[in-house]
Amino acid sequence: xxxxxxxxxxxxxxxxxMAVLPAILQAAEKDYYAQEIDGxxxxxxxxxxxxTDTLDMYIRHHDRQLVRxxxxxxxxxxxxxxxxxxxxxxxxxxxxxxxxxxPGFALQxxxxxxxxxxxxSVETFIAAKSRYQWSELSPHLSTKFHRIxxxxxxxxxxxxxxxxLIWDNVVTGEKKSYDQLVIxxxxxxxxxxxxxxKIMLDNRIKPLKISKYCIGTALTSxxxxxxxxxxxxxxxxxxxxx
Numbered sequence: 113x114x115x116x117x118x119x120x121x122x123x124x125x126x127x128x129x130m131a132v133l134p135a136i137l138q139a140a141e142k143d144y145y146a147q148e149i150d151g152x153x154x155x156x157x158x159x160x161x162x163x164t165d166t167l168d169m170y171i172r173h174h175d176r177q178l179v180r181x182x183x184x185x186x187x188x189x190x191x192x193x194x195x196x197x198x199x200x201x202x203x204x205x206x207x208x209x210x211x212x213x214x215p216g217f218a219l220q221x222x223x224x225x226x227x228x229x230x231x232x233s234v235e236t237f238i239a240a241k242s243r244y245q246w247s248e249l250s251p252h253l254s255t256k257f258h259r260i261x262x263x264x265x266x267x268x269x270x271x272x273x274x275x276x277l278i279w280d281n282v283v284t285g286e287k288k289s290y291d292q293l294v295i296x297x298x299x300x301x302x303x304x305x306x307x308x309x310k311i312m313l314d315n316r317i318k319p320l321k322i323s324k325y326c327i328g329t330a331l332t333s334x335x336x337x338x339x340x341x342x343x344x345x346x347x348x349x350x351x352x353x354x
Contacts, residue, residue, distance in 0.1 A: 122205060122206055122207070122299075122300050122301070122302060122303065123207050123297055123298065123299055124297070124298040124300075124309075124319050125295060125296065125297045125298075125319060125320055125321060125322050126295070126296040126297075126298075126312055126317050126318075126319055126320060127293060127294070127295055127296075127320045127322055127347075127348060127351070128294050128296065128317055128351075129292055129293070129294065129351055129352055130275065130291075130292045130293070130294055131292075132294070132315065132317075133273070133275075133294050135315065136296070136311060136312075136315065137260075137273075139311045139314070139315075140262060140271075140307065140308065140311060143264055143265060143307035144262040144263060144264050144265065144271065144307070144308075145262065145263045145264075145265060146260065146261070146262055147260075147261040147262070147263070149190045149191060150190060152190060153260060154258050154259070154260055154275075155188065155189065155190050155191075155258065155259050155260075155261070156189035156190060156256075156258055156259075157186060157187070157188065157189065157255075157256065157257055157258070157259050157274075158186070158187040158189060158254075158256050159184050159185070159186045159187070159254070159255045159256070160184060160185045160186075160251050160253070160254050160255075160282075161182065161183070161184045161251075161252055161253045161254075161255065161325045161329075162183045162184065162185070162249040162250060162251055162252060163183075163249065163250070163252045163253075164244065164248050164249060164250075165248075165250070167252070167329070167336070168244075169181055169182055169183070169325075170325070170326055170329050170336075171337075173323060173326050174326065174337065174338065174339075174340050174341065175340075176340070178201070178202070178203040179200075179201065179202055179203055180200075180201050181198060181199060181200045181201070181242055181243060181244075182198070182199045182323075182325055183196075183197070183198050183199075183238070183242060183244065183249060184196075184197050184199075184325075185197070185214065193213065193215075194213070194214050194215060194216075195211040195212065195213055195214060196211060196212050196214045196224070196234060196237065197209060197210070197211040198210045198211070198237075198238070198241050198242050200242075207299075210241045212224050212225050212226065212230070212232050212237055213225060213226045214234070222234070224237075234246055235247075251282050252281065252282060252283055252329070253279060253280070253281055253282070253325060253328050253329055253332070254279070254280040254281075254282060255277070255278070255279055255280075255324055255325065255328055256276075256277075256278045256280075257274045257275060257276055257277045257278070257324075258274070258275045258276045259272055259273060259274050259275070260272070260273040260275075261273075264306070264307060264308075268300065268301070268304045268305075269298060269299060269300045269304065269306055269308075270299045271296065271297070271298055271299070271308055272296070272297045272299070273294060273295075273296050274294065274295045274296075274297070274324070275291075275293075275294050276289075276291050277289060277290045277291070277293055277295070277324065277328075279328030279329075279331060279332055280332075281328075281329070281332035281333060283333075284332055284333055284334070286331075286332035286333070286334070287332065288328065288331040288332050290348070290352065290354075292352050292354075293348060293352060295322060295324065296308075296312075320344070320347075322344060326341060327341060327344065327345065327348075330342075330345065331345065
């Protein structure tokens with residue numbers, strides 16, 4: 113996994129019902145390794161997304177702004193690691209991720225990082241790596257899910273398979289879950305060959321641009337504008353028969 117971090121990459125996403133997942137995993141078995149932690153191949157992720165009071169990050173995505181960001185604190189439960197992460201999408205369709213290790217994340221003014229050479233306070237990290245200031249951000253959406261992570265044997269791509277999605281909006285108090293939805297994300301450094309693209313083609317599954325943060329926010333904020341996401345939500349719910 114250390115050799116396939118892909119912090120600067122091209123993402124391709126797919127959404128499928130849980131019933132289709134066993135066939136996809138069986139087809140992927142000969143071309144992929146599965147990440148295993150303490151004997152487990154399904155990991156738990158607990159994420160808090162931050163945004164401004166006006167939900168600037170959500171609105172920029174909704175309004176089709178090509179350059180946009182997401183800021184989150186993500187706990188990798190089995191690994192016992194917590195990172196403050198900034199994901200930036202540029203106008204070339206590439207995703208760049210910057211992060212710092214934040215064990216015991218809670219206090220402003222503390223310094224965090226993975227090495228002594230790179231220690232940041234939360235305030236300076238956000239200011240240096242994003243378009244926002246820490247003082248204008250607050251927690252908005254908790255997202256929990258289980259993940260299977262695959263790496264192709266050529267080590268040119270990483271594949272994440274997210275299941276059991278639960279959203280909890282800390283502002284509105286609304287909750288939503290899609291326990292039968294699976295979001296598959298293919299992460300590559302360019303358009304290199306991917307066995308998964310053929311597997312998806314064989315199963316007649318087309319890519320779907322989908323953001324867990326934006327879909328979760330749209331589902332749990334009844335009065336928020338979400339016209340752009342309505343068709344995707346309808347498509348997902350039709351696929352899941354809900």
